[in-house]
Amino acid sequence: MTDRVRESGSIRRRLLVQLLSGAGILALILFLVVQDFTKQLAEENQDNILRASVTSVLDAAAVQNGQITIDIPYSAFSMLGNVSDDRVFYKITQNSKFLTGYDSLPEAKLAKPLAQLQVSTANYLGEEVRLVTSTRLLSNAGVPVLISVTIAQTRNGQKQTLAFISRRVSMLGFGFFTIAAILTVYSAQSTVRPLRRLAASVSRRGPQDLRPVAAPVPREMVPLVDALNKFMGRLKKSLSQSEEFIAEAAHRVRTPLATLRTQAELTLHRVERDETREALREMIRAIDESSRAAGQLLDHAMVTFRTDYLEVQKLDLREMVCGLVENMRPVADLKDIFVELESGSAINIMGDPILIQNAVRNLIDNAIKYSPVESMVKLSFTYASDIIGLIIQDEGIGFPKEDRANLTNRFVRGSNVGGRIGSGLGLTIADDVVRAHGGSLSIENNAKGNGACVTLYFPSC
Amino acid sequence: MRYLLVEDNLALAKAILDRLSLNGHVADHATSVETAHDFLRVSDYDLILLDIMLPDGDGRQLLKEYRANSGKTPIIALTARSQVSDRVGVLDLGADDYLTKPFDFSELEARCRAVIRRQGGAAQNIKRFGNTVYDGVSGKLSVNDVSLRLRNRELRLLEVFINAPDQLFSKSKLVDRLFSHEDDVAENAIEVYVARLRKQLESSDLKIITERGMGYRLSVL
Numbered sequence: 256m257t258d259r260v261r262e263s264g265s266i267r268r269r270l271l272v273q274l275l276s277g278a279g280i281l282a283l284i285l286f287l288v289v290q291d292f293t294k295q296l297a298e299e300n301q302d303n304i305l306r307a308s309v310t311s312v313l314d315a316a317a318v319q320n321g322q323i324t325i326d327i328p329y330s331a332f333s334m335l336g337n338v339s340d341d342r343v344f345y346k347i348t349q350n351s352k353f354l355t356g357y358d359s360l361p362e363a364k365l366a367k368p369l370a371q372l373q374v375s376t377a378n379y380l381g382e383e384v385r386l387v388t389s390t391r392l393l394s395n396a397g398v399p400v401l402i403s404v405t406i407a408q409t410r411n412g413q414k415q416t417l418a419f420i421s422r423r424v425s426m427l428g429f430g431f432f433t434i435a436a437i438l439t440v441y442s443a444q445s446t447v448r449p450l451r452r453l454a455a456s457v458s459r460r461g462p463q464d465l466r467p468v469a470a471p472v473p474r475e476m477v478p479l480v481d482a483l484n485k486f487m488g489r490l491k492k493s494l495s496q497s498e499e500f501i502a503e504a505a506h507r508v509r510t511p512l513a514t515l516r517t518q519a520e521l522t523l524h525r526v527e528r529d530e531t532r533e534a535l536r537e538m539i540r541a542i543d544e545s546s547r548a549a550g551q552l553l554d555h556a557m558v559t560f561r562t563d564y565l566e567v568q569k570l571d572l573r574e575m576v577c578g579l580v581e582n583m584r585p586v587a588d589l590k591d592i593f594v595e596l597e598s599g600s601a602i603n604i605m606g607d608p609i610l611i612q613n614a615v616r617n618l619i620d621n622a623i624k625y626s627p628v629e630s631m632v633k634l635s636f637t638y639a640s641d642i643i644g645l646i647i648q649d650e651g652i653g654f655p656k657e658d659r660a661n662l663t664n665r666f667v668r669g670s671n672v673g674g675r676i677g678s679g680l681g682l683t684i685a686d687d688v689v690r691a692h693g694g695s696l697s698i699e700n701n702a703k704g705n706g707a708c709v710t711l712y713f714p715s716c
Numbered sequence: 717m718r719y720l721l722v723e724d725n726l727a728l729a730k731a732i733l734d735r736l737s738l739n740g741h742v743a744d745h746a747t748s749v750e751t752a753h754d755f756l757r758v759s760d761y762d763l764i765l766l767d768i769m770l771p772d773g774d775g776r777q778l779l780k781e782y783r784a785n786s787g788k789t790p791i792i793a794l795t796a797r798s799q800v801s802d803r804v805g806v807l808d809l810g811a812d813d814y815l816t817k818p819f820d821f822s823e824l825e826a827r828c829r830a831v832i833r834r835q836g837g838a839a840q841n842i843k844r845f846g847n848t849v850y851d852g853v854s855g856k857l858s859v860n861d862v863s864l865r866l867r868n869r870e871l872r873l874l875e876v877f878i879n880a881p882d883q884l885f886s887k888s889k890l891v892d893r894l895f896s897h898e899d900d901v902a903e904n905a906i907e908v909y910v911a912r913l914r915k916q917l918e919s920s921d922l923k924i925i926t927e928r929g930m931g932y933r934l935s936v937l
């Protein structure tokens with residue numbers, strides 16, 4: 256019944272891990288893309304200004320009176336100053352001869368001697384610099400003069416700005432991740448919630464509650480719930496079929512036996528011959544034996560079946576036993592056995608009334624069966640803090656000591672039975688019933704005097 | 717007393733009817749829910765014996781309807797179904813008692829008597845023999861207006877005799893009436909009960925006569 260279900264991880268955890276790692280990767284990509292983009296932007300910006308500076312310096316070059324003059328405009332460097340506090344270097348050459356600026360400053364390699372502008376990165380004085388070189392061909396009295404201007408700028412400021420931007424971007428990425436994480440947890444929770452609700456509502460049910468699940472469920476769960484409902488429907492049907500089958504079986508077996516027995520008994524009253532009478536008596540005994548066995552077998556089947564689907568309710572044990580005693584009194588009277596039930600207040604236990612009734616009936620039945628005429632059967636209760644015992648005592652032959660341990664086994668009858676009819680299932684049923692209720696059955700003989708003393712223990716509620 | 721037996725199994729019904737008349741009762745027999753309704757419409761009964769499985773319906777339905785129409789007659793349900801199998805027992809539906817088939821006739825008689833007695837009131841089945849009065853319903857015997865306390869077996873023995881005064885009963889027959897077939901009793905066991913009954917009837921006009929080697933019979937002075 257209670258095979259442990261094998262787990263294959265948790266949907267919630269899986270969702271969390273997947274969504275969170277997704278969010279993490281996205282946040283990282285966002286960070287890298289934005290950082291790369293701003294870096295490019297900053298570099299492009301520096302390059303553009305360097306270009307503009309170089310161009311403006313070159314534009315200032317002119318031939319005056321056969322002399323090359325370059326009046327470096329102020330704006331050429333002030334533009335660079337606007338970008339950052341980085342240091343600026345320049346170098347001007349004429350036909351590759353150093354004219355002014357920093358002699359050692361490298362030039363950007365020109366692909367072709369007359370290419371317009373060239374940008375490159377180099378190391379200068381131990382610092383990384385971005386440099387732009389451009390040339391211009393002037394004509395000095397018909398002689399071509401190649402002016403080359405290189406302007407360089409360190410990139411510290413830009414790096415600082417980039418670091419600042421990186422921090423901002425990483426904060427943005429982190430914020431993005433946090434929001435995604437919160438949403439993830441929430442959505443994992445809300446995805447699992449209907450599942451949880453379904454599980455709770457199914458497990459809250461009593462064992463007999465096989466109604467279909469009626470509460471609305473998300474579309475994805477419809478096939479599951481549908482299958483569950485169909486399964487419960489089938490279970491319900493097969494349960495009631497088994498119950499019906501057992502009941503019907505009892506009916507089928509007992510009805511013809513009843514006819515047979517009645518006929519035999521009537522015939523017994525009509526015939527006189529001793530041999531015939533003896534044969535009829537034997538017949539009646541055999542009928543009783545088989546009908547008793549059939550009845551007990553089917554009762555036992557039903558009890559076994561019912562203990563799996565125990566239908567417990569609060570019940571008053573004393574009242575129930577009282578009803579049973581009244582019901583069995585006519586049978587006890589036939590042997591002039593007086594059944595006495597201790598009176599008192601209600602005794603509440605949780606139990607399945609039909610099963611408990613059947614168990615107690617079997618015990619009273621035994622007490623009457625194994626007792627002599629004109630004796631007493633006494634029913635009383637005993638209480639402890641957490642258990643309640645129903646004691647059934649008789650003045651009969653008592654249990655044989657050596658048999659006591661086995662009598663609750665199926666079909667086991669004691670060595671004391673003599674000619675009494677039985678099937679050896681009464682104590683089995685009683686034992687099964689109390690066990691199913693978390694109680695126990697005790698089989699003793701009375702401490703004083705003759706007779707058996709059987710106690711059914713139930714947990715009190 | 718007047719019984720209504722509702723039972724579709726003819727062989728069983730005939731046996732029960734025979735036994736009832738043997739005990740001096742009158743009984744009508746219905747084999748279906750419908751005929752049972754017909755009988756109940758026209759006559760009053762002291763007791764109804766009702767089979768649960770009937771060809772044209774469920775005896776429990778009849779039971780419910782009868783009680784709903786405030787029918788008061790005690791009803792004993794006869795059922796071959798297992799007691800554990802029915803969640804709603806016949807007692808909950810208004811039956812006074814039930815009997816699982818197959819049953820012992822003495823148990824049927826005992827239950828009938830118990831039910832009628834519990835019902836109390838009107839039902840009486842008084843037989844008078846000189847100074848002795850016997851009420852078959854309450855099972856009370858009184859001699860010269862003094863009521864006597866009899867044990868169940870003494871009473872049943874007395875009843876066997878009273879239902880057939882002057883008829884001779886062999887010991888073996890009396891054993892069959894008094895003891896269940898389970899008990900392995902010697903025939904002389906009956907002598908004990910006859911002796912006890914004789915003692916109870918000491919000053920009564922009823923006497924139990926011993927017919928040597930044949931048995932006993934009841935004679936009214």
Ligand SMILES: Nc1ncnc2c1ncn2[C@@H]1O[C@H](COP(=O)(O)OP(=O)(O)O)[C@@H](O)[C@H]1O
Pocket residue numbers: 617621622623625649651652653654655662667668669670671672676677678679680681682683706707
């Ligand atoms: N009250 C009792 N007094 C003496 N012996 C008993 C009593 N109840 C049960 N037993 C013994 O226990 C055995 C098992 O009982 P049970 O399962 O009811 O089977 P059954 O009564 O059909 O034989 C009986 O055969 C009998 O030997």
Ligand SMILES: [Mg+2]
Pocket residue numbers: 617620621677678679680681682
């Ligand atoms: Mg038993």
